[in-house]
Amino acid sequence: MSRVFSAVVAAALALPLLALAALIGEQEAMLSGAAVVNVPVRGYDPRDLLHGHYIQGQLDWEWEREPAAAGSYAGLDGAACVLAADAPKPRLRFIASWKAGDRAGDDCRMIIAGRGWSGQGRIAARFVPANLDAGGGQVRLFVPEDRATDLEQLLIERPGAFTVDLAVKPDGSASIKALRVDGQLLGR
Amino acid sequence: MIAEHFARRWQKAGLIDDDLAHRIVDWEIANRRPVVLWAIAGMGALAMALGVMAIVGANWESIPAWLKLAVDLGLNGACAVAVFVFWRQQRLWLREIAALLLFGLVLSGIALIGQVYQLQSDPWRALVLWLALCTPFLALTAHTRLTGTIWAIAAVTTWVVAGDPIHDLLARIAVLPARRQYWESGLLFFLVMGYLAACAMIVLASLRWLWPETRSQADLLMRLAIAGLIATCSLAMTFAWREAGDGGPLGPIVAAAIATLLAAAALWSTHAEAERRILLILLAISFAVWTVALLISGFDGKQADLTRAVLFIAYWGVVGTMAARAGARALFGLAFSMIGLRLLVLYFEAIGGLTATGLGLIGGGVLCLALAAIGWRLMRRMPRRPAGAAA
Numbered sequence: 001m002s003r004v005f006s007a008v009v010a011a012a013l014a015l016p017l018l019a020l021a022a023l024i025g026e027q028e029a030m031l032s033g034a035a036v037v038n039v040p041v042r043g044y045d046p047r048d049l050l051h052g053h054y055i056q057g058q059l060d061w062e063w064e065r066e067p068a069a070a071g072s073y074a075g076l077d078g079a080a081c082v083l084a085a086d087a088p089k090p091r092l093r094f095i096a097s098w099k100a101g102d103r104a105g106d107d108c109r110m111i112i113a114g115r116g117w118s119g120q121g122r123i124a125a126r127f128v129p130a131n132l133d134a135g136g137g138q139v140r141l142f143v144p145e146d147r148a149t150d151l152e153q154l155l156i157e158r159p160g161a162f163t164v165d166l167a168v169k170p171d172g173s174a175s176i177k178a179l180r181v182d183g184q185l186l187g188r
Numbered sequence: 189m190i191a192e193h194f195a196r197r198w199q200k201a202g203l204i205d206d207d208l209a210h211r212i213v214d215w216e217i218a219n220r221r222p223v224v225l226w227a228i229a230g231m232g233a234l235a236m237a238l239g240v241m242a243i244v245g246a247n248w249e250s251i252p253a254w255l256k257l258a259v260d261l262g263l264n265g266a267c268a269v270a271v272f273v274f275w276r277q278q279r280l281w282l283r284e285i286a287a288l289l290l291f292g293l294v295l296s297g298i299a300l301i302g303q304v305y306q307l308q309s310d311p312w313r314a315l316v317l318w319l320a321l322c323t324p325f326l327a328l329t330a331h332t333r334l335t336g337t338i339w340a341i342a343a344v345t346t347w348v349v350a351g352d353p354i355h356d357l358l359a360r361i362a363v364l365p366a367r368r369q370y371w372e373s374g375l376l377f378f379l380v381m382g383y384l385a386a387c388a389m390i391v392l393a394s395l396r397w398l399w400p401e402t403r404s405q406a407d408l409l410m411r412l413a414i415a416g417l418i419a420t421c422s423l424a425m426t427f428a429w430r431e432a433g434d435g436g437p438l439g440p441i442v443a444a445a446i447a448t449l450l451a452a453a454a455l456w457s458t459h460a461e462a463e464r465r466i467l468l469i470l471l472a473i474s475f476a477v478w479t480v481a482l483l484i485s486g487f488d489g490k491q492a493d494l495t496r497a498v499l500f501i502a503y504w505g506v507v508g509t510m511a512a513r514a515g516a517r518a519l520f521g522l523a524f525s526m527i528g529l530r531l532l533v534l535y536f537e538a539i540g541g542l543t544a545t546g547l548g549l550i551g552g553g554v555l556c557l558a559l560a561a562i563g564w565r566l567m568r569r570m571p572r573r574p575a576g577a578a579a
Contacts, residue, residue, distance in 0.1 A: 009275060013268040017322050020264065024257055027305040074257040115242065134308045142303040161456035163304075176306035 030175045031106060034167035036181065036187040037082055037090050037108045040160040053148035054142040056134070057155065058126050059164070062091040066117025075115040079172055080127050081108035088160055100171045109162065113172030129166065129174035133150065139164075141179055141188070154181065192216070230334045233285045237292020244300045253304045260297045261463055267293055268325075275329045285437045287330040288338060290320050312350035319346055327396075336396075336405035340389070340412055347385050354381065363439040376485075380440050382420035382479060387447035389413035390471070391428045394454035414470065418507060422526070424481040435481035448475040466510050477503045497534045501527050512566070521563065528559040 040060040064083060067076045080162035084107065085091035094116045095104060104111045112129050117137050119125035126137035134140045141164065143151055154161055167177040179186040192213045199209040240263070244256075267290040278338030284404055290405035297317045301307070302314060326339055347354070355377055359366040364377055390413045396406035431465060455464045478501060484495055532552045536545075 001343075008324070009328045010272060012328050013272055013290075013322060016297070016321040017264050018288070019262065019317070020261060020294070020297045023298075023301050024261075027301065027307075102480070132306075132308045140306075140308055142306055165462055178304075 008081070008138050027175070030169070031167045034169050034175075034177070036165050036167055036177060037110065037112075038163050038165050039063075040089055041139075041155065050069040052182050053145050055143055055148075055151055055155065056138055057163070058137055059122075059128060059139060060089055061087070061125075061127055062089040062123055064085055064093045065090055067096070067127065069117050074132070077115055077130075079104065079111050079113045079166050081105055082110045082112065082168075083107055083135050084109050087156070092121065094125075094127065098172075110168045110173050112174050114167070114174070129168075130186055131173060132176065141176070143179065152182070221348065223480065226332070228284050228556050229281070230338065233288040234292065234338070236288060237296065241296040241299060243439060244296050244303065252458040256300060257304060260300050262292075264293050264297055271329055279331070284332050287326060288335060291326060291338070291342075292371065293320055294322050305544055309389075310352075312346065312353065315336050315342075315349055318344060325331075327402075329495070331402045331405055333404055333408045334507050336408050340409060344385065347381065351377075351381065358439075358443070358490040376440065379420055379424050379427075381417060382442060383444050384447050386413050386417035386420060386442075387451040389416065389465075390451040391454040394451075394458040396448075397458050408469070410536055414467070417471070417474050421477045421503060422483070422500065424478055427505065437485060441479050441482055444475060448472075466514050470507070470510055473503065473506045494534075497530055500530050504530070520566075521575060524563040524566070528563075531555055531559070564576050 008177075019034045029127045041055065041057045061080070062085065067078070076096055077095075078094060078096040079102075080092040080094055081104045093105070093108075095111075096116075098111070098113065100113065112127075114127055115133055115137065116131040117126040128139060129159045132139050134143065147182060151162060161182050163183075165177040165180065166174045168174045195204070195209040195212045195216075198204045200205065204212070221375055242259075269285055270286040271290055272281060274286055295314075297316055298314050302309070323339070326335060330336075330339075355364065356366075358377070358380065360365045364380065389409055393406045393409035393413055396409060398401050399406075419505050448471060452468055455467050455471070459467070480499055481496070484492055487495075504523045504526045508520050508527070511517075511519035532555065535552045535555065
């Protein structure tokens with residue numbers, strides 16, 4: 001067993017550890033120094049094989065200008081300008097085809113890059129940050145096993161009580177910083 | 189136990205003397221391969237890894253996220269150190285079990301990070317990352333068939349879970365037509381997945397064969413790959429009906445040709461002449477059968493069914509011949525059974541009506557009995573597999 005080979009084996013064993021640590025570091029870097037916006041959630045509770053229980057739902061916004069996508073299933077890439085508002089739901093102005101570096105308007109508190117869907121009839125307009133889209137404008141929020149059922153019930157009985165804090169970077173990327181129930185932190 | 193039982197039996201029958209019986213039993217004790225214990229130990233490591241994952245899944249709210257992450261990293265670190273120490277000390281059992289445990293812990297670590305930071309990525313991304321991080325240390329430190337089997341299961345699972353992006357990739361490079369709906373994946377796609385995976389596994393097994401310490405693992409991977417290839421080609425001959433949206437057969441044929449060439453090149457460059465000959469013939473025949481099966485997959489009717497059946501029987505005939513040459517009795521028996529089964533099915537495909545069905549059943553039964561008799565005779569005449577022969 002040569003020293004070089006031992007070093008190679010040690011490096012191979014260290015690789016997963018370093019990668020996991022790097023993943024944590026990357027996520028912490030994403031959250032640090034980002035502006036935060038709190039958004040209500042509506043949804044339901046299935047399970048994920050790897051991560052456990054999650055609430056699958058949609059972020060609930062107020063709209064100044066909805067995405068003008070063709071039909072409620074076809075999404076439109078762009079961004080949402082978050083306007084200053086007193087309402088519990090953040091008020092959005094959808095900007096189609098927005099790219100990082102584009103101007104968004106002076107009245108925007110922050111800008112979130114993502115995808116929007118137009119509302120039709122009883123289907124509300126949707127918007128989801130680009131890196132949080134779990135498909136069709138849905139987000140998955142991983143929740144404690146023993147709270148999953150209560151949270152599911154809460155979403156039905158008291159819409160708006162379950163919210164997420166989105167950490168938004170100046171380039172428009174967003175990640176979930178925290179989950180809240182009636183304003184109180186859940187989990188982390 | 190089993191060796192002692194047979195040694196005593198042969199001793200009583202006068203086939204071996206007392207001294208030889210003792211020597212056989214002593215040798216078996218000294219070179220014992222406790223498969224059951226290995227299986228139990230492997231299941232134990234797997235159960236522990238799954239247990240950690242389930243606890244991660246429970247997502248205890250009362251434990252702060254930083255503590256969960258720190259404990260997970262600590263466990264991963266401790267397990268990595270254990271693998272290294274056992275590897276240095278050449279303690280086979282402990283090294284393999286610790287490596288399997290680390291394999292599971294890394295996946296639970298990825299899941300935990302996804303949970304804590306609410307990451308939304310698809311499961312296949314987590315699985316690909318898991319394999320990318322773990323394959324290097326498993327390749328260097330874990331040499332047993334048990335670890336090879338578990339790695340192969342993980343690789344196949346990842347391949348299957350990544351079906352959607354693979355389909356999109358194959359559509360982008362014109363191997364398959366683009367899906368009209370995101371849930372749409374025809375049977376042809378799964379056959380292409382199977383063929384490509386089998387060839388990729390042949391390449392990996394060939395590379396593993398280069399290292400003398402991992403040859404038994406390589407042998408197992410090669411067997412799994414060949415079994416996958418034969419199964420895929422058999423299914424292609426049986427079920428590869430092309431539908432209107434499936435596009436032409438050229439894309440899957442070209443993709444299979446490239447994969448076959450890569451697999452053949454790997455076999456050619458890593459195996460000696462005697463070891464690679466049968467495998468290369470099998471690979472070439474499989475590709476030929478795949479091509480013909482896809483070319484005729486657009487046709488319907490009795491004639492097309494008959495062509496597919498003849499092709500199926502011819503393919504398994506070749507597999508049986510190769511198995512006979514290699515002295516692989518079990519595979520030979522399987523090939524013979526497959527041919528018999530297909531003939532029986534062909535019998536039923538060709539007939540209709542109650543009287544004809546009755547006659548078909550009688551004819552099919554006679555056919556099966558005749559085939560069993562011929563198979564029995566052929567198997568008795570078959571040479572045994574030479575000691576230490578590869579797949």
